[in-house]
Amino acid sequence: MNITSILAWLRRLPSSLAEQAVWLSARSDICAFCRKPIQFDNSEATSGLKLPLQLRQQLCNPCLSTIPWLTRILCPRCGRGIHCDDCIRQPNRSFICNRSAVQYDQTMRSWLALYKYRGNEELAPLLGAMLQPAFEELSLSLGATMKRGSIAACWDAITYVPVSSARAEERGFNQAEQLASYLASRYHLPLLPLLSRERHTGKQSFKSRSERINDMKKIFRADLSSISKLEQIYGSVADTFSRTHARIILVDDIYTTGSTAEACAEELTASSSVPLEVFVLTWARS
Amino acid sequence: MRAYVYVICIMGKWKAYSTIAPAVDRLFWLHESAGQRMGRAGEAATEGWLWLQPLPLWDACRAAEQWNLERGRRGGGRSDREDVPCALAACVAAACREAVGARRSVRAKVQQGDSLRGGAERWERAALAGELEGDGAAGDSAAAPEGLGAAARRAAALLKGRALLRSEAQALLEGAAVPGADSGWSDVLQLAALLGLVRLHGSVAASIGNRRGLLRRSRRELRCLRCGSGEPQMRRTACASCGRECAYCSSCIQMGRSRECELLIEGHRSKEALISARQLHSIEERLSKWKLSPAQSEATAKALQFVESPSNGMKPTATAFAIAPIRSFLLWAVTGAGKTEMIFPLMESILLRGGKALIATPRRDVVIELDPRIRKAFPTASIVTLYGGSEQRWERGDITLATTHQLLRFQQSFDLVVIDELDAFPYINDETLHYAADKCCAPSAVRLLLSATPPLAMQRDARRGALPHARIPVRYHRYPLPVPKLLRTPMVAKLLQSRRLPVSLLSELRSSVMRGAQLFVFVQRIAQAEPMADLLRSQLRLAEVAATSSQDDERSNKVKQFREGKIRVLVTTTILERGVTIPRSDVYILDADGRLFDEASLVQMAGRAGRSADDPAGRVFFCSREHSRSQARAVSHIKAMNRMARKQGYLLPEPASKEVSR
Numbered sequence: 001m002n003i004t005s006i007l008a009w010l011r012r013l014p015s016s017l018a019e020q021a022v023w024l025s026a027r028s029d030i031c032a033f034c035r036k037p038i039q040f041d042n043s044e045a046t047s048g049l050k051l052p053l054q055l056r057q058q059l060c061n062p063c064l065s066t067i068p069w070l071t072r073i074l075c076p077r078c079g080r081g082i083h084c085d086d087c088i089r090q091p092n093r094s095f096i097c098n099r100s101a102v103q104y105d106q107t108m109r110s111w112l113a114l115y116k117y118r119g120n121e122e123l124a125p126l127l128g129a130m131l132q133p134a135f136e137e138l139s140l141s142l143g144a145t146m147k148r149g150s151i152a153a154c155w156d157a158i159t160y161v162p163v164s165s166a167r168a169e170e171r172g173f174n175q176a177e178q179l180a181s182y183l184a185s186r187y188h189l190p191l192l193p194l195l196s197r198e199r200h201t202g203k204q205s206f207k208s209r210s211e212r213i214n215d216m217k218k219i220f221r222a223d224l225s226s227i228s229k230l231e232q233i234y235g236s237v238a239d240t241f242s243r244t245h246a247r248i249i250l251v252d253d254i255y256t257t258g259s260t261a262e263a264c265a266e267e268l269t270a271s272s273s274v275p276l277e278v279f280v281l282t283w284a285r286s
Numbered sequence: 287m288r289a290y291v292y293v294i295c296i297m298g299k300w301k302a303y304s305t306i307a308p309a310v311d312r313l314f315w316l317h318e319s320a321g322q323r324m325g326r327a328g329e330a331a332t333e334g335w336l337w338l339q340p341l342p343l344w345d346a347c348r349a350a351e352q353w354n355l356e357r358g359r360r361g362g363g364r365s366d367r368e369d370v371p372c373a374l375a376a377c378v379a380a381a382c383r384e385a386v387g388a389r390r391s392v393r394a395k396v397q398q399g400d401s402l403r404g405g406a407e408r409w410e411r412a413a414l415a416g417e418l419e420g421d422g423a424a425g426d427s428a429a430a431p432e433g434l435g436a437a438a439r440r441a442a443a444l445l446k447g448r449a450l451l452r453s454e455a456q457a458l459l460e461g462a463a464v465p466g467a468d469s470g471w472s473d474v475l476q477l478a479a480l481l482g483l484v485r486l487h488g489s490v491a492a493s494i495g496n497r498r499g500l501l502r503r504s505r506r507e508l509r510c511l512r513c514g515s516g517e518p519q520m521r522r523t524a525c526a527s528c529g530r531e532c533a534y535c536s537s538c539i540q541m542g543r544s545r546e547c548e549l550l551i552e553g554h555r556s557k558e559a560l561i562s563a564r565q566l567h568s569i570e571e572r573l574s575k576w577k578l579s580p581a582q583s584e585a586t587a588k589a590l591q592f593v594e595s596p597s598n599g600m601k602p603t604a605t606a607f608a609i610a611p612i613r614s615f616l617l618w619a620v621t622g623a624g625k626t627e628m629i630f631p632l633m634e635s636i637l638l639r640g641g642k643a644l645i646a647t648p649r650r651d652v653v654i655e656l657d658p659r660i661r662k663a664f665p666t667a668s669i670v671t672l673y674g675g676s677e678q679r680w681e682r683g684d685i686t687l688a689t690t691h692q693l694l695r696f697q698q699s700f701d702l703v704v705i706d707e708l709d710a711f712p713y714i715n716d717e718t719l720h721y722a723a724d725k726c727c728a729p730s731a732v733r734l735l736l737s738a739t740p741p742l743a744m745q746r747d748a749r750r751g752a753l754p755h756a757r758i759p760v761r762y763h764r765y766p767l768p769v770p771k772l773l774r775t776p777m778v779a780k781l782l783q784s785r786r787l788p789v790s791l792l793s794e795l796r797s798s799v800m801r802g803a804q805l806f807v808f809v810q811r812i813a814q815a816e817p818m819a820d821l822l823r824s825q826l827r828l829a830e831v832a833a834t835s836s837q838d839d840e841r842s843n844k845v846k847q848f849r850e851g852k853i854r855v856l857v858t859t860t861i862l863e864r865g866v867t868i869p870r871s872d873v874y875i876l877d878a879d880g881r882l883f884d885e886a887s888l889v890q891m892a893g894r895a896g897r898s899a900d901d902p903a904g905r906v907f908f909c910s911r912e913h914s915r916s917q918a919r920a921v922s923h924i925k926a927m928n929r930m931a932r933k934q935g936y937l938l939p940e941p942a943s944k945e946v947s948r
Contacts, residue, residue, distance in 0.1 A: 036837075118539060118540070118542075118543065119534065119539065119543035119545075120536070120539050120543075121521060121523045121534070122521060122536060165526075168526035168527070169287070169526060169527040170527065171526070171527075172523075172525045172526050172527045172532075172543075172545070173523065173524070173525070173526055174526070
């Protein structure tokens with residue numbers, strides 16, 4: 001056994017320990033979202049979906065069962081559960097496709113508000129765990145299996161939609177970054193900050209569709225050192241997996257018109273010297 | 287957010303300060319005339335040094351503290367010029383090291399080495415002298431020192447007696463249209479702080495070095511200054527607004543996030559002593575207009591005497607934020623005694639003497655219900671009602687009515703604090719509410735505790751004489767409390783399963799309905815409420831049966847219908863054990879031996895019956911498989927109160943109901 005493999009093993013050790021520790025962690029008594037006591041019984045309130053353990057341990061059954069999982073996907077491009085006009089109107093996207101974990105309804109809106117606006121960062125791992133089924137589904141469709149390491153091999157890097165420095169200062173954290181870093185440590189993916197946000201646009205929620213699309217022009221800038229790191233990673237594995245493109249997953253919290261994802265993917269593909277495949281993973285599809 | 291630290295020399299003495307708007311500080315201390323126009327009272331400083339790099343808020347405050355401590359130890363002696371920036375750098379480095387923990391001291395040392403040179407900027411008076419006149423448009427603050435001074439005073443007046451997070455203070459100032467509140471809020475607040483009118487610091491702060499963790503690293507023990515929560519409630523996360531790992535308080539997060547680098551603004555309340563009670567009319571004279579029952583007036587007179595007696599701690603304390611002893615008085619009154627009427631004379635006394643009164647109650651419904659009654663009793667006073675989503679959020683009045691959580695936003699603000707239902711749900715196991723109830727009291731304020739069922743420790747204190755108190759063992763209508771009857775019934779789960787009620791229970795229920803009473807039916811679990819309502823509907827052949835619980839969105843609507851008599855039978859959980867008064871009502875407590883129903887809650891539920899003078903003998907039933915200790919205690923509690931009432935002659939002369947003989 002050579003030194004590098006030992007080092008690699010040591011590097012993997014903490015995260016795999018952390019993964020096992022989830023099993024040992026105390027079940028919480030109250031639901032993370034509704035703050036009501038959890039009654040544990042064996043009746044699973046899930047719609048045939050195998051849910052991550054973390055969710056089952058920290059959420060009460062009523063909350064678990066209200067999650068509007070997006071399991072039935074009708075638009076293969078944007079991952080919507082309904083027939084989609086946006087994707088017909090704009091057939092040329094810079095990203096391959098988007099997959100979202102849940103439908104963005106009133107409950108999901110309130111959950112996201114607790115995390116994003118109230119600043120309850122304890123919810124980050126839970127929202128991250130909610131991304132798992134969609135992420136695994138997406139990886140499987142790309143040829144991965146559920147075997148250990150197979151999902152990691154399927155991707156070259158994971159990245160996230162950045163926030164402007166003003167917003168980061170105001171909020172204290174970037175929700176997309178926290179979600180991405182959860183997935184990165186869960187699946188042993190390299191997390192790269194490939195983008196930065198140049199300009200502070202107003203809150204997206206107050207804008208119309210066309211305003212959003214115009215707003216998004218040229219506000220993301222690729223981070224060159226991270227891009228070269230990505231190229232390096234791709235260079236080292238391209239032959240083994242016989243891929244023609246570097247494959248990255250871009251994480252964000254909400255997908256509405258797709259203009260944010262489009263702007264990010266456009267900037268990424270333009271600034272990378274290796275051919276890129278950008279997949280988008282969002283927590284909610286509105 | 288980040289802040290700066292600087293030192294200035296006034297008359298040969300160096301002092302350090304932290305600031306969120308260094309330009310304001312510079313003018314204030316070093317500019318002879320502008321500083322005076324801003325409101326500086328003393329001598330201008332001769333020189334100063336600003337640490338150029340912005341630091342996380344806590345670190346900046348700590349660095350200033352460190353400097354002042356060290357100078358204090360050395361007797362504030364003169365240090366030569368070259369020494370100052372180095373000493374400042376050392377303080378900054380020490381504070382940063384403390385903040386990240388000793389483990390990372392190596393990195394802090396490297397930073398220190400880098401930033402020693404050119405880390406500080408020299409402030410000189412000479413350089414400033416011409417700046418104002420020559421370059422008037424340099425900034426808002428430089429342009430109009432008087433304007434800024436006036437704005438700061440205005441802001442301080444608005445913030446008086448409050449403890450607000452930055453965003454809340456901003457909303458308050460913007461709402462009141464204080465000039466410069468939108469963009470120059472930091473200038474305004476910083477000047478108010480320099481004038482000593484408000485205090486700015488991190489909302490979560492550390493006390494250092496009492497405990498050492500593993501590896502002998504001294505741990506910083508963090509505490510939320512807004513809600514008083516300690517280390518277990520702290521969550522440390524990487525923070526983009528201060529650039530290091532920083533903790534937030536998970537306990538009061540529903541009131542906005544309080545974190546280490548979040549600014550907490552505490553407004554000083556100027557010390558106007560209350561007018562002496564001697565200038566008021568006599569207690570009897572004032573009491574007469576409130577039309578209280580004999581038991582009520584006797585207890586109220588005792589409380590009034592306590593409120594108006596000069597406290598021992600009246601001497602003004604040296605610092606504005608020193609903790610003065612809060613004097614508490616317990617009003618131990620049975621359910622339906624008319625507690626609200628009894629606090630009116632006490633509030634009147636405080637208002638007449640120029641003080642501010644607060645009524646805190648755990649439930650929002652109660653606040654909303656109390657509002658019109660208070661307005662009617664005090665038509666001339668300004669009244670502010672605060673609860674989550676209230677429109678009067680930033681208003682200030684003589685009387686404040688608030689849900690308990692709102693108290694977190696006040697600091698030494700009230701002279702009379704009435705805490706209603708202090709044994710009720712949110713107070714139990716919630717240290718933060720106790721902390722808030724302490725924090726909102728002005729120095730030497732009186733705190734009035736209201737309860738029908740005080741916690742055991744408090745009962746003990748009262749009996750021992752350690753807690754001044756008055757007991758009101760009788761209802762305002764002077765009839766005795768209905769004594770609960772015990773009924774043996776199977777468990778609710780069984781009843782629901784068999785879909786049948788035992789004959790004994792059913793006949794009592796029928797006779798209650800027959801006599802025209804409305805029925806409270808209490809169950810243990812939320813899930814049982816709806817099925818129980820169905821069962822009662824079919825067994826009693828009565829359509830007007832409803833169920834409600836804390837998870838019912840229609841609750842306030844159903845309670846309203848119940849009050850109007852449109853619902854005859856209401857199945858509910860402990861959520862309605864207090865606060866709802868129905869004139870003619872009977873109470874059935876199912877599974878009364880259950881874990882969730884303790885003595886206090888049984889007494890409260892029993893207290894729903896016989897509230898009005900027209901129907902003083904409401905009926906109460908404890909229905910359970912076995913008779914628990916809590917039930918026995920509740921019954922003896924009620925009987926003891928009735929005995930006491932009879933002994934003291936508060937009951938009406940002739941026995942008006944059968945209950946008396948029991």
